[in-house]
Amino acid sequence: MNCSTCRYELSQCLDGRLPSGRRAIVMRHVETCAVCSAFWTDLQAAQNLTLRLGKMRVSEGFRERLWERIGAGEGTPAAVFHEPVPLLTKFRYAVTGAAAAAVVLLGVTWARGDRTVQRDPVVKPDRLGVQAAADIGVQGDQSPMIPMMSWARPLTCELVAVETAKQLEQRHAAVTAGIRKLNHDGFSPGAAGSDAAVQQILHDADEFCGLGGILLDLRDHERLYFTNSEVDADLRYAVSLLRRSQQDARNLETVRSLVARALNSGRLANVSRTITLVPSNPREEVDVLMRLITTRHDVFPKLFIVVGNIDEAFRDYDLSRNFFEMRDECGPVLVAPRSEVEAGGLRILRARLSGGQQPGYGVQILTGRPRQSATK
Amino acid sequence: MVSASQDYQPDPVTMVSYHRALAEHTDSLKAYATRLLGDSIAAEDVAQDAFLALYRHLNQVPAAAFRPWLFRVARNLCLDQLRRRKFKLCLFRDLQKDDDNPFVPADTGSARPDQLAETREANHAIEVAIGELPMKFREAFLLCEVEGLSYEDAAAVMGCPVKTVSTRLFRARQRFTSLVSRLIKV
Numbered sequence: 001m002n003c004s005t006c007r008y009e010l011s012q013c014l015d016g017r018l019p020s021g022r023r024a025i026v027m028r029h030v031e032t033c034a035v036c037s038a039f040w041t042d043l044q045a046a047q048n049l050t051l052r053l054g055k056m057r058v059s060e061g062f063r064e065r066l067w068e069r070i071g072a073g074e075g076t077p078a079a080v081f082h083e084p085v086p087l088l089t090k091f092r093y094a095v096t097g098a099a100a101a102a103v104v105l106l107g108v109t110w111a112r113g114d115r116t117v118q119r120d121p122v123v124k125p126d127r128l129g130v131q132a133a134a135d136i137g138v139q140g141d142q143s144p145m146i147p148m149m150s151w152a153r154p155l156t157c158e159l160v161a162v163e164t165a166k167q168l169e170q171r172h173a174a175v176t177a178g179i180r181k182l183n184h185d186g187f188s189p190g191a192a193g194s195d196a197a198v199q200q201i202l203h204d205a206d207e208f209c210g211l212g213g214i215l216l217d218l219r220d221h222e223r224l225y226f227t228n229s230e231v232d233a234d235l236r237y238a239v240s241l242l243r244r245s246q247q248d249a250r251n252l253e254t255v256r257s258l259v260a261r262a263l264n265s266g267r268l269a270n271v272s273r274t275i276t277l278v279p280s281n282p283r284e285e286v287d288v289l290m291r292l293i294t295t296r297h298d299v300f301p302k303l304f305i306v307v308g309n310i311d312e313a314f315r316d317y318d319l320s321r322n323f324f325e326m327r328d329e330c331g332p333v334l335v336a337p338r339s340e341v342e343a344g345g346l347r348i349l350r351a352r353l354s355g356g357q358q359p360g361y362g363v364q365i366l367t368g369r370p371r372q373s374a375t376k
Numbered sequence: 377m378v379s380a381s382q383d384y385q386p387d388p389v390t391m392v393s394y395h396r397a398l399a400e401h402t403d404s405l406k407a408y409a410t411r412l413l414g415d416s417i418a419a420e421d422v423a424q425d426a427f428l429a430l431y432r433h434l435n436q437v438p439a440a441a442f443r444p445w446l447f448r449v450a451r452n453l454c455l456d457q458l459r460r461r462k463f464k465l466c467l468f469r470d471l472q473k474d475d476d477n478p479f480v481p482a483d484t485g486s487a488r489p490d491q492l493a494e495t496r497e498a499n500h501a502i503e504v505a506i507g508e509l510p511m512k513f514r515e516a517f518l519l520c521e522v523e524g525l526s527y528e529d530a531a532a533v534m535g536c537p538v539k540t541v542s543t544r545l546f547r548a549r550q551r552f553t554s555l556v557s558r559l560i561k562v
Contacts, residue, residue: 011546015520017527039553046553050521054499056407058420063398066424070431 001029006036014043112282155304155324155335156285157223158277160292163303163337164214165272170339171208172268175201179260182252198252202245205259209242210299214292215271221288228274231267238262289326304335386434393439398427401443404523405450411506411518412454422457426450444529447519451533498559505555513548520545 009026012018018026030036178201182194212235218224219232226232241262248254267274293300304326326335386394402423409419426449430437437445509517519530520541527545531538 007550008543008546011549012542014549015527015545017542042553042557043549046549046556047521049498049502049556049559050552052495052498053502053522054495056403056410056416058402058406058423062402062420062424066398066427069424069428074428 001025003029003033003036006030006033007039010036010040010043014047153324154282154285155289155326157218157288159324159337160289160303161215161218161224161275161277162272163339164211164218165275166339167303168208168211168215168271169269171204171211172263172271174204175208175259175263176269178204179255179263182255194252198255199250201255201259202250205242205255205263206246207299207302208263209239209246210296210302212239212242214296214299214303215275217292217296218288221291222278223288224275224277226271226274227276228267231271231274234265234267235271238265238268293326303338305338306335386431390434390439393442394431394434397430397439397442397446401446402427405446408447408518408523409450409454411503411522412451412511412514413457414507418457419454422450422453425453444525444532447523447525447529447533448535451515501559502556505552508555509548509551513544513551516541516544517548517552521549 006026006029009018009022010030013023013026030040178197182197182201185194215224216236216239219226226235239262241258245254245258245262248258304324306326323334323336405423405426406416406419409422410416413419413422426446429449430442430446433445506514506517506522515534516530519525519533520527525533527538527541530541530545534541
């Protein structure tokens with residue numbers, strides 16, 4: 001028999017709670033084990049000591065006082081409800097209730113996934129999109145560490161869809177304008193201007209194809225749908241033709257035979273008006289966005305400028321309206337919609353920054369202009 | 377208030393049980409509360425409040441359950457006091473310790489003064505050892521070992537399974553034995 005089991009059962013044995021058969025086994029062990037035998041002796045001696053403990057008596061007037069209280073109605077159920085509650089107790093109950101409500105509210109907020117505080121604040125310097133920021137003058141290697149960005153709103157599929165649709169329409173307008181100009185001016189084989197125009201059209205068409213792919217991905221993941229099914233069909237047709245054009249020779253023939261046919265539909269000029277977004281929970285959003293960033297890593301930087309680390313200046317100058325927090329495999333990072341940056345929507349912030357405590361801070365990012373011209 | 381007291385009349389048979397409980401359990405209830413609180417005056421108040429609560433619920437508590445019920449109420453009142461005490465300064469705590477210690481040795485009739493002093497010293501050592509047990513173990517020890525409640529009644533008082541009472545009692549005994557080992561060897 002195990003000694004520790006034996007000791008536990010000896011304690012029960014002392015209270016007479018062990019069945020006789022079991023008691024015999026325990027006692028046999030006690031006879032053979034010196035340690036358990038000593039424990040058993042000590043246990044009995046300790047019990048004798050407690051039995052010798054002195055009695056404790058209530059004071060003489062105990063019963064009289066009790067009957068007085070009962071006689072005064074203190075012991076009646078009705079009186080219980082009339083007992084005065086001290087002001088301090090009332091205050092304590094109120095504070096406890098308020099604290100409990102606050103805890104519940106915090107818990108509910110947390111459970112709903114509104115957790116903008118991120119666990120991994122580290123951003124690798126070679127991450128996706130830093131090159132894109134560098135294109136417009138942001139130094140990607142300025143500081144690779146990004147602080148907790150609890151103030152920034154998370155990047156959502158909705159934002160991605162809206163930004164994609166905006167840019168898609170811009171590319172559509174650029175391609176159709178380019179083709180119209182080409183038809184109007186006529187194409188001169190070998191002329192530098194004509195070749196450049198064709199290459200520009202093909203470049204815009206490639207971008208249209210990438211952006212259209214993102215919208216169709218979101219459509220396939222049921223994050224959005226088109227109110228006009230013909231837009232859906234037109235976009236699919238355009239994207240498939242433009243993918244074929246990427247395989248073909250980069251010349252006028254391809255523009256006429258594939259690009260012009262692909263973007264012929266006028267409905268593609270107003271895609272953003274036909275998009276309806278499907279609400280989803282934040283976890284699904286993160287999954288879809290992660291998949292999108294991974295599979296469309298060539299197109300994503302065209303939509304959003306990855307800002308990198310610009311410290312607390314954003315918080316100090318209340319820039320949270322224009323920046324969003326994106327998560328990828330490297331952790332959280334700030335991004336700004338390219339359309340807003342390029343349209344100068346953030347330019348007003350430049351003045352505020354320039355006039356603030358840190359003049360010129362982050363101007364390149366906010367204006368989207370080359371660093372040399374923007375830095376003061 | 378008086379009219380309310382007149383309205384509430386427990387039936388006579390129950391009142392007989394109540395009187396008997398008052399005669400039998402008052403001292404042990406006070407002793408239990410004293411050892412939990414370490415304060416005999418507060419313990420007496422707790423015992424009185426427990427009997428008052430029993431009077432309030434006389435028609436709901438069966439006479440056979442008076443004892444565990446009273447201990448349960450006393451335990452809750454003690455825990456309330458201990459919780460409240462955390463936030464209060466315990467002034468004059470040392471002064472009241474010995475003055476209000478109304479322990480009476482079990483049999484003092486024929487004892488010599490030196491024997492009495494020895495018994496008093498042993499009692500003090502035992503009380504100190506009990507006071508050093510952690511609250512959970514102390515509860516089990518006081519209820520089962522000192523007051524002689526069954527495991528089932530102790531479980532009802534402590535609001536835990538019987539097996540837990542058994543385990544806590546075993547642990548309490550282990551600690552208590554080592555704490556009073558000096559007295560045992562003598």
